[in-house]
Amino acid sequence: MEDDELYFDKFWEASSLDKFNLEQFAQSLNTYDSDDKELTLELPIKPVSIPISSSATNKIAKKRKSSREFSNRELSIKNLGRVLSSFYAWNGLEHRAYPSAGATYVNEIFCVAFNVENYSGKIIYYDPELHGITIVKDNAISWAEAKDKLNMNIEGEPNLLVIFVSFTERVLSKYGERGGRFALLEIGAALQQLSLQVAESKRLKGVAVGGMLDNFWKRELKLDRTDAHITIGYLVGQ
Numbered sequence: 369m370e371d372d373e374l375y376f377d378k379f380w381e382a383s384s385l386d387k388f389n390l391e392q393f394a395q396s397l398n399t400y401d402s403d404d405k406e407l408t409l410e411l412p413i414k415p416v417s418i419p420i421s422s423s424a425t426n427k428i429a430k431k432r433k434s435s436r437e438f439s440n441r442e443l444s445i446k447n448l449g450r451v452l453s454s455f456y457a458w459n460g461l462e463h464r465a466y467p468s469a470g471a472t473y474v475n476e477i478f479c480v481a482f483n484v485e486n487y488s489g490k491i492i493y494y495d496p497e498l499h500g501i502t503i504v505k506d507n508a509i510s511w512a513e514a515k516d517k518l519n520m521n522i523e524g525e526p527n528l529l530v531i532f533v534s535f536t537e538r539v540l541s542k543y544g545e546r547g548g549r550f551a552l553l554e555i556g557a558a559l560q561q562l563s564l565q566v567a568e569s570k571r572l573k574g575v576a577v578g579g580m581l582d583n584f585w586k587r588e589l590k591l592d593r594t595d596a597h598i599t600i601g602y603l604v605g606q
């Protein structure tokens with residue numbers, strides 16, 4: 369390995385999904401035996417129950433679950449604003465709705481709007497400081513085409529594909545290899561913020577998309593000449 373090359377970059381390359389290793393990925397899922405799935409630790413001492421709180425956060429968390437069936441109803445601008453407020457910099461760019469190691473904020477949000485008031489057929493970038501959106505592409509991929517590039521089964525038409533794009537250099541330049549962990553943890557926190565936002569709403573539903581074809585989506589967002597890392601997607605529908 370070259371001196372200036374990070375293991376994190378190698379790890380990223382090794383974990384990327386494209387048309388060449390998709391079959392291998394599918395095979396791994398097919399051969400996985402869920403009967404052997406370990407979901408908790410079974411320690412020799414039985415746990416003692418503790419009180420559970422009826423906090424507002426817990427009420428939302430209790431409602432959170434993934435949905436993969438959507439109606440064809442258009443998403444209003446009001447609800448688009450609600451979805452994207454999950455990533456808003458409420459207290460300035462260094463203090464957003466989710467934490468980030470050293471406030472490096474590697475996460476940038478792009479969306480493919482399939483069926484959204486005023487924005488259908490466009491790719492947008494979310495500005496977390498202004499709570500505003502910029503169109504980055506006018507002729508975005510349609511839902512019918514996008515469906516095949518997500519590797520999951522969806523019924524109906526979601527409104528929006530939120531794509532979490534990580535500019536990892538921001539954190540690697542400060543923390544070195546350990547920054548790679550921090551980048552993924554930050555994206556996870558942002559994903560949770562969105563999933564709770566969706567859970568709280570009576571109308572919205574959604575699901576994470578772990579099997580996106582990284583390079584395809586990077587090109588679709590017109591980021592192919594940048595060091596952007598497509599990390600995960602989240603489909604929002606109703």
Ligand SMILES: Cc1cc2nc3c(=O)[nH]c(=O)nc-3n(C[C@H](O)[C@H](O)[C@H](O)COP(=O)(O)O)c2cc1C
Nearest residue numbers: 432433434435436519520521575576577578579600
């Ligand atoms: C990192 C990550 C990737 C995921 N990828 C997919 C996916 O590609 N397809 C899918 O149907 N669900 C995906 N999910 C959703 C999980 O299947 C779901 O969260 C899990 O089964 C628990 O169910 P619940 O969210 O309904 O509670 C993903 C979740 C996470 C956190």
